[in-house]
Amino acid sequence: MKESLRQSMASLHTWTGLLLGWLLFMMFVSGTAAYFQEEITQWMQPEAAGQASPEQATQAAVAWLEKEAPDASTWFITPPGKRSATTQVFWVPAERKPGMRRGDTSAVLDSSGKLTDIRDTRGGFFLYRLHFDLHYLPVIWARYLVGVAAMFMLIAILSGIITHKKIFIDFFLLRFGKGQRSWLDSHNVSAVLALPFHLMITYTGLVTLATLYMPFGIAANYANPDKFFEAVFPDREAMERSGQPAPLASIDPMMRAASADWGGKAVGFIRIVNPGDRNASVTLTRAPSEAIGSRGETLAFDGATGKRLGASSPKGGATATESVMIGLHSGRFANMALRWLYFLSGLFGTAMVGTGLILWTAKRRQRLPDPARPYLGFRIVERLNIAVISGFPAGIASYFLANRLLPLTMASRAEWEVHTLFLTWGAVLLWAVLRPARRGWVEGLAIAALMYAAVPVVNAATTARGLIPSIARGDWLFITFDLTMLVLAALFAFAALRVLRHVPKAAGSRRASGSAAVMA
Amino acid sequence: MIHFPILIWVITGFAALCASRDRHQRDLFGRPLTQRQSHALRIAAWISIALSFLLAIVGVGWVLGVIIWIGYLSVGALVSVTMLNRATARRQKRK
Numbered sequence: 001m002k003e004s005l006r007q008s009m010a011s012l013h014t015w016t017g018l019l020l021g022w023l024l025f026m027m028f029v030s031g032t033a034a035y036f037q038e039e040i041t042q043w044m045q046p047e048a049a050g051q052a053s054p055e056q057a058t059q060a061a062v063a064w065l066e067k068e069a070p071d072a073s074t075w076f077i078t079p080p081g082k083r084s085a086t087t088q089v090f091w092v093p094a095e096r097k098p099g100m101r102r103g104d105t106s107a108v109l110d111s112s113g114k115l116t117d118i119r120d121t122r123g124g125f126f127l128y129r130l131h132f133d134l135h136y137l138p139v140i141w142a143r144y145l146v147g148v149a150a151m152f153m154l155i156a157i158l159s160g161i162i163t164h165k166k167i168f169i170d171f172f173l174l175r176f177g178k179g180q181r182s183w184l185d186s187h188n189v190s191a192v193l194a195l196p197f198h199l200m201i202t203y204t205g206l207v208t209l210a211t212l213y214m215p216f217g218i219a220a221n222y223a224n225p226d227k228f229f230e231a232v233f234p235d236r237e238a239m240e241r242s243g244q245p246a247p248l249a250s251i252d253p254m255m256r257a258a259s260a261d262w263g264g265k266a267v268g269f270i271r272i273v274n275p276g277d278r279n280a281s282v283t284l285t286r287a288p289s290e291a292i293g294s295r296g297e298t299l300a301f302d303g304a305t306g307k308r309l310g311a312s313s314p315k316g317g318a319t320a321t322e323s324v325m326i327g328l329h330s331g332r333f334a335n336m337a338l339r340w341l342y343f344l345s346g347l348f349g350t351a352m353v354g355t356g357l358i359l360w361t362a363k364r365r366q367r368l369p370d371p372a373r374p375y376l377g378f379r380i381v382e383r384l385n386i387a388v389i390s391g392f393p394a395g396i397a398s399y400f401l402a403n404r405l406l407p408l409t410m411a412s413r414a415e416w417e418v419h420t421l422f423l424t425w426g427a428v429l430l431w432a433v434l435r436p437a438r439r440g441w442v443e444g445l446a447i448a449a450l451m452y453a454a455v456p457v458v459n460a461a462t463t464a465r466g467l468i469p470s471i472a473r474g475d476w477l478f479i480t481f482d483l484t485m486l487v488l489a490a491l492f493a494f495a496a497l498r499v500l501r502h503v504p505k506a507a508g509s510r511r512a513s514g515s516a517a518v519m520a
Numbered sequence: 521m522i523h524f525p526i527l528i529w530v531i532t533g534f535a536a537l538c539a540s541r542d543r544h545q546r547d548l549f550g551r552p553l554t555q556r557q558s559h560a561l562r563i564a565a566w567i568s569i570a571l572s573f574l575l576a577i578v579g580v581g582w583v584l585g586v587i588i589w590i591g592y593l594s595v596g597a598l599v600s601v602t603m604l605n606r607a608t609a610r611r612q613k614r615k
Contacts, residue, residue: 172538172600172601175608189598193597194594196590196593337523345591345594
């Protein structure tokens with residue numbers, strides 16, 4: 001080993017960063033968007049509006065379930081919270097019929113417990129699941145792939161810190177118009193300025209699926225992995241149905257009692273086992289918005305008498321740590337200010353991965369033997385960069401557009417919104433392959449800019465909640481969403497213009513023009 | 521809103537830290553500062569950042585305060601980076 005530590009770390013950084021860099025870019029974009037998943041869902045369900053009291057909405061949802069799914073074995077209710085207007089119910093039918101689909105055992109209700117005529121959409125929840133479940137892929141494969149990518153990310157961050165020669169001296173340095181040097185500056189600035197976030201998010205991301213990636217500790221101590229989860233997350237053992245009907249006690253007082261128990265923290269999730277039976281039980285879970293730990297406290301009640309059965313025991317050190325780490329990753333506890341900070345930090349991460357990918361080509365472009373005909377590896381990286389950095393964001397914009405433009409009565413509408421995202425992405429990929437690289441960049445970025453600019457326009461044309469009526473009504477969520485789309489459109493348009501105006505250095509003057517500004 | 525003063529002090533801190541660096545002074549002021557001035561700026565920088573931390577802890581609380589403060593650090597540093605970048609670009613244009 002003749003290489004110095006820094007040199008070997010540099011190659012480690014380059015290749016771990018590149019290999020799954022495109023997947024990491026997609027994960028950063030979708031994860032960043034998912035910090036606003038509830039807000040995105042509200043925007044994608046423009047029919048639902050207004051605020052509701054969680055207690056009233058829950059009681060109304062129970063009434064609805066008693067009518068629609070009286071013999072289900074379990075009901076799950078997510079009452080409206082600070083960031084959502086609807087009640088979501090889901091139930092496990094007494095017997096599962098083949099060919100049953102998600103929509104057959106779930107519903108979205110309004111605060112009075114009526115089925116809403118909300119359009120069929122997966123909303124922001126889809127972007128959240130895309131972040132770690134990907135799509136069109138068995139979930140377990142996706143999670144392993146995402147896990148490998150996250151481990152590469154962790155290696156890339158640590159080796160990047162060692163490689164970065166002047167992490168403190170160059171802290172503030174961001175110089176534009178200097179070609180490769182500018183890409184390196186941008187990569188450094190986006191990485192270093194939010195370094196605590198990058199380290200935290202990568203590490204805690206791995207922790208969220210740690211028992212999947214490292215099952216060995218459980219396998220060594222428990223013959224059956226299910227026993228481990230029962231021991232760590234004890235649940236009231238489900239009572240058998242007695243067969244004697246008994247009306248369900250009122251949920252409202254249970255919710256108040258639980259909230260009082262938790263120092264005023266709201267209930268976020270309700271599980272009702274054996275509804276309508278003498279052996280019914282109601283388990284309330286603390287809302288994830290109320291504390292950092294993602295595994296909330298629970299409190300159980302007898303469903304028939306309304307008597308309190310008992311609370312979850314306090315967590316041990318390891319489980320409490322895990323719960324807080326997952327909570328820190330997903331940021332559900334965050335108030336609006338912190339949520340925007342999370343979002344911004346996510347953008348830093350996106351920029352870090354994106355500039356890193358571009359830097360790989362910027363570094364090698366100068367040394368190409370024949371710039372007109374780069375070698376295959378270079379061409380693949382270059383084209384994938386265009387397709388992912390401009391194509392995936394364009395895909396998300398098309399997902400929002402599809403939400404407004406697809407016919408409301410369309411069959412499998414929600415699925416087609418998702419297909420639209422991937423169709424758009426695929427189209428940009430094809431475009432990037434067919435066009436000369438520089439044109440590909442300009443056009444890919446311009447497509448993304450146009451699609452984001454179209455979102456507020458289409459929203460105003462197809463709903464009564466366009467930007468101007470929303471301003472008049474003081475509907476901050478819709479105002480902010482539309483403005484965010486416009487800002488993203490401006491960013492992509494700016495990037496497209498920069499590439500368009502960029503004058504590449506003439507091959508001959510490569511060495512001479514050390515300080516000459518490349519961009520106007 | 522405790523967030524506003526936290527952000528102001530973070531920005532002030534990073535701006536002073538940036539200005540205390542010899543290599544940035546020419547871009548920012550057109551001339552290098554004296555040793556003593558740079559030193560004073562560095563002390564002011566760390567006091568401002570410490571103050572912002574204190575505000576976050578007192579105003580928001582221990583756990584949430586630290587998380588929010590780290591988030592604002594990134595924002596504050598970004599503001600300084602952007603200001604320096606603009607100042608450098610202006611200076612180069614004048615040349």
